[in-house]
Amino acid sequence: MNQWEVFVMDVAELAEGQDLELTIRTLNPGVQKYTYKRVRAQVSSSLDQFADQLQVRLGRGQLSKARFSIRVIEEIQRCPAKYL
Amino acid sequence: MSKISAPRSNREFVEACIKSGDAVRIKQEVDWDNEAGAIVRRVCELGQAAPFMENIKDYPGFSYFGAPLSTYRRMAISLGMDPASTLPEIGKEYLKRTNSEPIAPVTIDRKDAPCKENILLGDDVDLCKLPVPLVHDGDGGRYVGTWHAVVTKHPVRGDVNWGMYRQMMWDGRTMSGAVFPFSDLGKALTEYYLPRGEGCPFATAIGLSPLAAMAACAPSPIPEPELVGMLSGEPARLVKCETNDLEVPADAEIILEGVILPDYKVEEGPFGEYTGYRTSPRDFRVTFRVNAITYRNNATMTISNMGTPQDEGQMLRSFSLGLELEKLLRSQGIPITGVYMHPRSTHHMMIVGVKPTYAGVASQIAHLAFGSKLGPWFHMVMVVDDKTDIYNWDEVYHAFCTRCHPANGIHIYKNTVGTPLYPFATPHERKYSIGSKVLFDCLWPVDWDPVNDVPTTVSFKNVYSQEIQDRVAGNWTAYGYPPVK
Ligand SMILES: Cc1cc2nc3c(=O)[nH]c(=O)nc-3n(C[C@H](O)[C@H](O)[C@H](O)COP(=O)(O)O)c2cc1C
Numbered sequence: 001m002n003q004w005e006v007f008v009m010d011v012a013e014l015a016e017g018q019d020l021e022l023t024i025r026t027l028n029p030g031v032q033k034y035t036y037k038r039v040r041a042q043v044s045s046s047l048d049q050f051a052d053q054l055q056v057r058l059g060r061g062q063l064s065k066a067r068f069s070i071r072v073i074e075e076i077q078r079c080p081a082k083y084l
Numbered sequence: 085m086s087k088i089s090a091p092r093s094n095r096e097f098v099e100a101c102i103k104s105g106d107a108v109r110i111k112q113e114v115d116w117d118n119e120a121g122a123i124v125r126r127v128c129e130l131g132q133a134a135p136f137m138e139n140i141k142d143y144p145g146f147s148y149f150g151a152p153l154s155t156y157r158r159m160a161i162s163l164g165m166d167p168a169s170t171l172p173e174i175g176k177e178y179l180k181r182t183n184s185e186p187i188a189p190v191t192i193d194r195k196d197a198p199c200k201e202n203i204l205l206g207d208d209v210d211l212c213k214l215p216v217p218l219v220h221d222g223d224g225g226r227y228v229g230t231w232h233a234v235v236t237k238h239p240v241r242g243d244v245n246w247g248m249y250r251q252m253m254w255d256g257r258t259m260s261g262a263v264f265p266f267s268d269l270g271k272a273l274t275e276y277y278l279p280r281g282e283g284c285p286f287a288t289a290i291g292l293s294p295l296a297a298m299a300a301c302a303p304s305p306i307p308e309p310e311l312v313g314m315l316s317g318e319p320a321r322l323v324k325c326e327t328n329d330l331e332v333p334a335d336a337e338i339i340l341e342g343v344i345l346p347d348y349k350v351e352e353g354p355f356g357e358y359t360g361y362r363t364s365p366r367d368f369r370v371t372f373r374v375n376a377i378t379y380r381n382n383a384t385m386t387i388s389n390m391g392t393p394q395d396e397g398q399m400l401r402s403f404s405l406g407l408e409l410e411k412l413l414r415s416q417g418i419p420i421t422g423v424y425m426h427p428r429s430t431h432h433m434m435i436v437g438v439k440p441t442y443a444g445v446a447s448q449i450a451h452l453a454f455g456s457k458l459g460p461w462f463h464m465v466m467v468v469d470d471k472t473d474i475y476n477w478d479e480v481y482h483a484f485c486t487r488c489h490p491a492n493g494i495h496i497y498k499n500t501v502g503t504p505l506y507p508f509a510t511p512h513e514r515k516y517s518i519g520s521k522v523l524f525d526c527l528w529p530v531d532w533d534p535v536n537d538v539p540t541t542v543s544f545k546n547v548y549s550q551e552i553q554d555r556v557a558g559n560w561t562a563y564g565y566p567p568v569k
Contacts, residue, residue, distance in 0.1 A: 031142050031143075033218075035253065035254070035256060059354065059365060059366065060354050060362045061220075061222025061354045062222065079348050083345060
């Protein structure tokens with residue numbers, strides 16, 4: 001199980017049952033903690049729907065009470081290939 | 085100029101601070117995830133000794149030095165002065181040195197440069213190998229650059245810029261930062277690199293000598309490598325980067341080299357800021373791709389933790405903004421007595437003392453201050469007369485509350501340059517960096533009759549003859565009062 005975190009202005013941005021494009025950061029312990037990825041993912045407010053867990057922070061870093069489970073479908077690379 | 089013996093590296097500075105009791109060694113393990121940040125924050129709020137943390141979880145061999153210049157004592161040490169020097173003494177020394185002849189830097193051989201002791205290139209480059217701290221819980225990321233210099237060169241004019249612009253680790257190769265469009269780097273990006281779609285080479289130097297860091301965040305027109313020379317009385321030692329033509333301070337602890345990307349942006353923030361709040365919105369900001377990391381053996385990462393007063397965001401910036409304004413106003417021949425920014429104003433209020441010899445001098449000062457390169461960083465100018473001690477808040481506050489006419493003395497300027505960091509600004513103003521400013525003119529108007537219209541200050545010093553003052557002061561203990569210091 002992986003722990004992820006996302007920043008949103010409004011929890012309603014995390015619509016259930018849809019493919020979403022999100023910037024999420026890992027909360028797994030270790031030196032990679034808090035590094036980001038851009039992903040296509042689905043979220044659910046039912047915490048056992050997907051294996052990974054997602055917690056939510058709002059505009060100024062406040063931790064939201066809302067919790068989700070998340071399935072990362074694929075990583076999206078936005079950075080132009082010439083820089084990779 | 086007499087020989088200056090200022091610390092030439094962060095290491096010499098840490099040693100000097102430990103010796104004078106202005107830094108403490110923390111030997112127990114400290115977590116990079118919040119704990120180190122919380123230590124630095126508490127140190128700032130209590131005004132205590134700077135923490136030198138020698139044992140960082142997950143990062144053996146690295147250390148942290150926090151709150152480097154969050155007290156005037158440490159500022160004095162950084163300048164090679166007696167730690168007990170007063171603020172006006174430190175200010176006078178800064179003005180003397182920065183008005184002296186520029187001292188050009190020297191370039192040294194890479195084999196003599198401590199920052200080249202370890203070199204990571206290609207697939208080895210990974211910011212996660214450095215102890216990048218999560219400074220405040222809830223920040224948008226771990227911040228690599230909180231006390232550092234981002235080194236760039238203007239592509240046409242060729243002048244070198246060192247600026248302290250915060251940098252967040254996005255992933256192991258990518259950072260994003262708040263480079264505001266009115267800053268030197270912001271202008272080079274918007275005027276040149278972005279329209280051409282060209283990458284801008286950069287190097288970030290972390291763990292600088294305190295005077296190099298002071299130069300990187302000083303709003304001075306003097307190129308920073310020369311400014312460091314003037315502040316320290318000897319040439320700054322630079323060394324060429326591994327992957328671009330920039331030169332970096334050879335004694336810095338850690339160097340990151342790379343390119344600012346013209347066509348790719350990632351999110352940055354939110355972050356705890358010098359105003360004491362997390363204000364500026366998370367946004368897609370200037371994005372840095374890292375291509376090389378070099379660092380000293382047992383490298384120390386420096387951490388500034390900005391928040392409520394007082395940290396170096398307030399102490400040092402108030403200091404240098406105030407003194408740079410003083411230089412500007414003097415260069416224009418304005419009869420000022422001095423300029424002071426109270427650190428607790430989070431560098432939002434300039435207090436200017438002036439001899440009010442002509443009408444409109446307060447407004448002239450405000451126009452120069454707000455219209456200068458310093459202007460985006462503060463929104464209040466308070467002008468008091470030459471008899472008011474600008475360093476004494478009780479006197480300044482008394483002048484403000486009694487002499488500033490509510491209708492005639494308060495002047496508001498709308499649609500000025502702003503930043504996204506102003507807590508009072510509307511969300512729209514923050515998004516577009518729209519500012520507004522205010523002048524508090526606390527001078528008696530020059531068209532009032534000085535004898536019959538200007539109120540007399542009723543104070544011990546002002547209304548009694550010298551003879552009475554001396555008699556009362558001389559008899560003070562005889563009256564039964566404790567001696568006055
Ligand atoms: C701890 C600290 C952090 C700072 N962070 C930023 C920042 O993120 N962005 C910025 O534009 N200025 C920041 N500043 C202020 C700049 O360092 C300062 O304006 C400096 O003069 C920039 O140079 P320039 O305006 O000549 O480009 C910071 C200052 C300090 C002391």
